[in-house]
Amino acid sequence: MATYPEDGTTLNVGRYRTVELDKRPPEAYCFDRVIPISKEQDAMSDQEGQRIQIVLRWIQILDNLEPFYKDTGEFVFRSKVESGGKVHEKKFPEQGYYSISDKPGWNRLEKLNKVLFEGVPGESLVLELTGEELDQFTANDHLDHYRREFSGDLSAWLGHYEPVDEGSADPENMKTWRICYDILKVD
Ligand SMILES: [Ca+2]
Numbered sequence: 160m161a162t163y164p165e166d167g168t169t170l171n172v173g174r175y176r177t178v179e180l181d182k183r184p185p186e187a188y189c190f191d192r193v194i195p196i197s198k199e200q201d202a203m204s205d206q207e208g209q210r211i212q213i214v215l216r217w218i219q220i221l222d223n224l225e226p227f228y229k230d231t232g233e234f235v236f237r238s239k240v241e242s243g244g245k246v247h248e249k250k251f252p253e254q255g256y257y258s259i260s261d262k263p264g265w266n267r268l269e270k271l272n273k274v275l276f277e278g279v280p281g282e283s284l285v286l287e288l289t290g291e292e293l294d295q296f297t298a299n300d301h302l303d304h305y306r307r308e309f310s311g312d313l314s315a316w317l318g319h320y321e322p323v324d325e326g327s328a329d330p331e332n333m334k335t336w337r338i339c340y341d342i343l344k345v346d
């Protein structure tokens with residue numbers, strides 16, 4: 160598959176270039192510019208077939224959902240990516256739990272680099288993340304439910320999502336936790 164520059168707008172460059180360079184009158188142009196069907200389909204599938212990855216970089220716990228005398232909570236996280244009529248779910252860690260504090264300095268799961276989704280998305284995509292703090296004698300506690308929806312031009316979804324770039328209502332900056340992830344193009 161061809162690799163395209165980062166701006167994501169160049170899928171059709173080949174075709175636009177043809178149009179710009181073609182100085183013939185429109186009639187000639189119409190006849191000349193017949194693209195064999197297979198080539199046209201290739202262009203379409205290239206555009207629709209762009210694979211992406213969603214990679215969770217880190218998680219920071221702001222409230223460990225435990226009594227004040229307990230330094231760490233026992234956390235299990237789940238992700239759900241819904242796109243193109245398919246649902247991809249992950250649980251991490253796969254077994255056991257992460258012991259995480261909410262004290263500054265040791266309240267982050269660094270370098271998680273967890274791939275939550277890899278594939279060709281549909282026209283839109285919904286990413287959800289939840290976290291559960293396990294308790295033995297009472298019902299488990301829950302972190303804020305994270306949900307973000309992406310639609311429209313795929314190139315606009317690509318990027319770095321972090322808690323500090325969208326003001327006071329930043330979706331990645333929740334009351335009980337914060338998250339950071341990337342949406343990347345992959346070949
Ligand atoms: Ca608890």
Ligand SMILES: [Ca+2]
Nearest residue numbers: 233292293294
């Ligand atoms: Ca607990």
Ligand SMILES: [Ca+2]
Nearest residue numbers: 321325329331
């Ligand atoms: Ca943000």
